Amino acid sequence: MEDAQTLTDGTLWLSPPAAPDIDAITARCQEPSLGEWTTMPVPYRRADAEKFVYDIVTPGWASRRPTWALRPAADGPVVGMIGLGTPDVHRDSDAAEIGFWLSSAVRGRGLMTRAVELVCTAGFDPALFGFQRIEWRAFTGNHASAAVARRAGFRYEGLLRGGGLQRGVRRDIWIAGRLATDPSTPARDWPDDV
Known part of the structure; x- marks a missing residue:
């Protein structure tokens, strides 16, 4: 891995979203499932x-809070987004909260x-x-996100009652974490209903 701005495994490319991606981001964010499980504005407009x-991507890179667009090729279109932000509960420079979404056209x-x-x-x-x-967090019921976190080695840590705010409504959230010393193999300690 040469730098953090472009990451690839030869099948998937991650690079910072930029001005030429704005129309693609706007189009992808029209999917109802994204609004259901994220805090993005609904309806999602080009101005968003x-x-x-x-206002988020560019300053985020300057403050160790990076965002990448998922692409099927190095110069491919945006099919999803992933980033590392500041965890809500604490301002810890050694911790980050992962967030992501993926277009339904490329899921599975x-x-x-x-x-x-x-x-x-x-x-x-x-x-x-x-x-x-x-740290990973998701609104309860987001089983697809939980499956990704579990496969990526995040260990389930519990339910935060009313722990998330989505467009003015307080919702329960699941929380999991992965430490730098944890293996990246699938975690086995998740409850059956998550």
Whole structure:
């Protein structure tokens, strides 16, 4: 891995979303399932994608809170998004919270699990970001996201009642974590109903 801005495993490419991606981001974010499980604005407009690229992505890279677009080729279109942000509960420079979404057109191919592994490898690498903990959170019921986290080695840590806010509504969330010392193999300690 030469740098953190472009990550690849030869099947999937991750690179920072930029101005030329704004229309593709806007189009992808029209999918109802994305609004159901994320805190993105609904309806999602082009101005929201512009704000995301200019006000979140660019400053995020400057403050160790990177965002990557998922692409099927080095110069391919955006099919998803993944990033490392600041965990809500604490301001810990050695920890990050992973968040992601994927277009329904490419789901079921293992792309997000690959992306999470690439991002965790970069996140834990002392020469890149040097995080000691990466946290995953999802609104209860988001079994697809939970499956990705479980396959990527995140260990289930519990239910936070009313732990998340989505467009003014407080919702329960699941939480899991992965430490830099944890293996990236699938975690086995998850409850059956998550």
